[in-house]
Amino acid sequence: MATASLLCVPLVAKSVEEMKADMSAARSQGADLVEIRIDHLAAFDPRRDLVSLIRDRPIPVLITYRPKWEGGQYEGDDRKRFEALHLAMELGAEYVDIELKVAQEFLDFIPGKRPENTMLIVSSHNYQFTPSTEELGSLVARIQAVGADIVKIATTAVDICDVARMFQVLVHCQVPMIGLVMGERGVISRLLCPKFGGYLTFGTLGAGKESAPGQPTMTELLDVYRIKHIGPDTKVFGLIGKPLRQSKSPILHNAVFKALGLDAVYVPFLTDDLDKFLNTYSSPDFSGFSNTMPHKETAITCCHEVDPIAKSIRAVNTIIKKPADGKLVGYNTDYTGAISAIEDGIRGLEGKKYETVSPLDGRVFVVIGAGGAGKALAVGAKYKGAKVIVANRTYERAKELAELVGGQALTLAELENFQAGEGSVLANATPVGMYPNIHDTPLHSKKALSSYSVVFDAIYNPKVTKLMHEAGECGATLVSGVEMFLRQAMGQFELFTGSPAPADLMREIAMKIT
Template sequence: MERTLVCVPLVGKSVGEMRSEMSSALDAGADVAEIRLDHLARFEPRPDLELLLKNRLLPVLVTFRPKWEGGQYEGDDSKRFAALLLAMELGAEYVDIELQVAQEFLDFISGKRPANTKLIFSSHNYQFTPSTEELGSLVARIQAAGADIVKIATYAVDICDVARMFQVLVHCQERQVPMIGLCMGERGFISRLLCPKFGGYLTFGTLSAGKESAPGQPTMTELLDVYRIKQLGPDTRVYGLIGKPVSHSKSPILHNAVFKSLGLDAVYVPFLVDDLANFLNTYSSPDFAGFSITMPHKETAITCCHDVDPIAKSIGAVNTITKRQTDGKLVGYNTDYTGAISAIEDGIRGLEGNGETVNPLGGRVFVVIGAGGAGKALAVGAKHKGAKVVVANRTYDRAREVAELVGGQALTLADLENYQAAEGAVLANTTSVGMYPNIHDTPLSSKKALSSYSVVFDAIYNPKVTRLMREAAECGATLVSGSEMFVRQAMGQFELFTGSPAPADLMRDIAMKTTR
């Protein structure tokens, strides 16, 4: 096998639906279609299998999963075995049977096994991922049972569980043992994306959201169009976004589109991380070359780096980590600062109609909503530019902590509702209030207070126009979108990741399409 196969599970309730799904799978770019017989509402083995297998559009993997192994079939095993044997006789390229009953199945088909069908013996653990040693022993058991292909699917309680699956995949590849190794759940998502790098035989992609046959399966669009899984291989460099949550982020779409346009052998994936230090220690190989950091890890990240850029150190937060090529040490940076401040400065220049203004923030009141990593970055950045900084936060103590760092004033969000800013003031929201799906929320609901600001910036870019921005526009403010900060900080990250100048026009074009 030259590359990891992409398989679409067919989960229709009727044979007609499954045939239609197979046609869609072919159009979507699938290599294999998995026929999930246990999903059929009514199943008549010979007529249904003949309809599904005769003149099939794709190679098929036939699975008849019992309820005790995560499927929907609750009947007698002998009926399952007979159906799977029939599928083999009708030419199915793959048949999946559970390790727990593999020997019984082999006894059942004794002497009748067609040579052109590969047997997949599978083991599913829906609670956790065992140790590397236990996974290795399980591989040996599945091999000894007579499998042509080993399949192990476990549940990822933590994203570091996936690293153990990758280790086992690499070991199997070195020994030329075909293996499907996947981790279920949101924290196991990267196992489905990066398996080509580590030698996985096959991965699964659904036709659309809601058609998953196991938790955590991506769509075919994500696999092929966003992550370009068919172009990934052993030498692919891995970058990604570390956060909690991360599923909402548009960063993978932007960075992967840029990698594709420039022909770089690299991929950018979402890392749902609970413990940052443990993650960085686990994924320490040079293959994992750089990381973007988002909430809630930006401040913790500064303690995890061996070296920190002076600006990031003064901010007290890191949003980008690279690995130094000479010694593999982690180096932390902050591109939130430059991305947001430069976008706001250009917004002010546009307001004044003077693109030559050297320091548009000098002397202005700059109100920052939020005292987390991004809020601190903007507060420090505005202070460096000569602004008078006000920090508003849900908890006053946290606002005061950041305000004292920049010699500014602290407010609670309740205080902000009645705060009347000086003429020409800038308002910058760095919280997640108003982010999709909570698009009707806003960190400042007072129209009277909002009308005090000449320029309003919202770091949120999903939706592109938040309630805060919409109401600020109604009050006559100039708007600076989170999309612009998003693309500018991403440009800074690209340069840190690759050592090459960011293709500004290309990235802005992609970002604008991405954040519509």
């Protein structure tokens, strides 16, 4: 099984000159080869353009001339495609791609012996779904039988669990294989390609230059996920949730793994069904998970064991797999991350040490939101001695959480007129105001906002939300969601690795990326 997959950059420019410029850029940025998608060229002349693209190439090339019926741009006669691909072979292209449907026809078209210096990739694309493991295995056998040097199968992820079937086939394939699952839910197939023995993965030069759905940029692959350092023994961690595009967790954790020289990677797991995901990715390869919206409450029932604090909060944001028996243990680091950040904010405001009691003791603590993060804040504040008030879009959920912590429930309309009083704390635990909806706020009344001494927002993108900006104008002490993000991540790192978190390093990285 391969331990170092190649990084291939697809080139989809409309002109030969643009393609040549992109080829040089790909080489300078660390690509191993480029895929020249000649079906994207606006005016393609095989004799002129292939000579120009292949003869002076600064990097190995894969020539693809994809027809419309297989997801490409070419609509003409197959014979013209075959002539161009055969010419690419004669010109010395390192790889040529042909679709399984016409592979035998193409091989019959080639006169005499096939050029030895070109490896033939025979490909199959499914833009609707990912077949069963048995069907994928059968497809591999068919592609091998036609005479492929490299098998390529690209399917589509309806669910992230579809990718596990591709991994299984990759690991057991006895010939070089490219196995990728397209779409946002299939991104891990591209990031973890080297772990499971994939021959290559695709990374673009930048956003908007994708040749297939779900392709990350080569910068992400090399700098964030460090695919050149991933091998069969690499431990996999990641963030379970939906959506995940706004999360900075992969950047933070991977940067820490790199700095400490750990053989580990942290990836996004875009997950619809948590229980199904955990049952599918149950192997020791997947060692631990951060867990975010909307799965924090569901995780309580999916774990074999739950830490007492997480159980009292009724939300899990960290899931660890026991190496000995594979059992899942749920924890909540949101609680310590958020509450400690707010406590330090109060200490900074008042200049007191509070050696025997928490700075929250006796204060009014208003939580907006009754989801996983809201529960962590409400239970944590109650534990520290605060008088908790919960406001939520759905009043019944606010009431349920308020009863759990012996507090009071408000509707969001009531919150707009609520006067909290001196020394009170407001904590937003909803996504209202998160990028890209940065002009939204969960509390519109400046009069109500001015009654709080400390305002915390769990959102860290943007760093200063509209809520925090307006609270600052009203004179409140602000506690950024960056602090919660950092501190809960430190707790997760310790659970992932069993080692103390490098606090200074993680703070330095967090401040750069948020």
